[in-house]
Amino acid sequence: MSNTQGSSSHGKLVAVVVAAAVVIILAVLSAFVWPGWAIRHDAGQQDQQNEQVAERPSTPSIDAVALPEDATELLKAMPDSVLNFARTAADASTDWSDASPLEEYTMTYSTGEAAEDVTLTVAQWSTADSSKAQYDALAGALSGEELGAGDVKVSGETKGSYVARVDAADDTKAVAVWQNDTAVFRASGAEEAVMDFYMAFPL
Known part of the structure; x- marks a missing residue:
């Protein structure tokens, strides 16, 4: 009888530990993977990364001065x-x-x-x-x-x-x-x- 009770208690303990482990894993996943509430989001940094930097035009808006005829x-x-x-x-x-x-x-x-x-x-x-x-x-x-x-x-x-x-x-x-x-x-x-x-x- 005591062996049966011991096995039953041991089984319950294992179940509790497994359930706790599952809860912890889910909490970690929720915090850092999806939806990621524990990750700090820097809106300013994100905006800076997404900001498009204007490129310099590839052609001039004024004419080049011609070189002298005897140019080397x-x-x-x-x-x-x-x-x-x-x-x-x-x-x-x-x-x-x-x-x-x-x-x-x-x-x-x-x-x-x-x-x-x-x-x-x-x-x-x-x-x-x-x-x-x-x-x-x-x-x-x-x-x-x-x-x-x-x-x-x-x-x-x-x-x-x-x-x-x-x-x-x-x-x-x-x-x-x-x-x-x-x-x-x-x-x-x-x-x-x-x-x-x-x-x-x-x-």
Whole structure:
């Protein structure tokens, strides 16, 4: 008789434990899986993730200024436009004359809004080693917060490096410098404009 009672009590205990385990599992599932009442939902964060960021237009609303008839091959290689930036000026430059480039130019690319103008300086050397020395000097002189850096690759082959930093003299502006084989480029202007411009620049 006592054995029967013991078995019955043991069976009831097991049933209670199993039932409790089922309740706990259901509670956990309800809290964290569906409907998920225990998970914190940040409406602001969700809205931010769903917010559509407007893309910069891919074509300019103003015409590019024509290059002179005697433009060199380097100058001719410069694009008429980058995204919605059109070339509005192209002049010989001597900013980097101490580094003895073969040729050097300073150009302005504009959206039509002066605040978004990007100034581009480009120069070419006879060897990649010479252009790298100039790139290293320019990149080393930048001291603002880094916005991006990496290798410049052409057809999968590394041809140089790039770096973009906040302009140390004005934190609303940025400077990007990159080397592509024997040429070196420097773009400067408003931070957002420079970042969009140099990331889309074809050379």
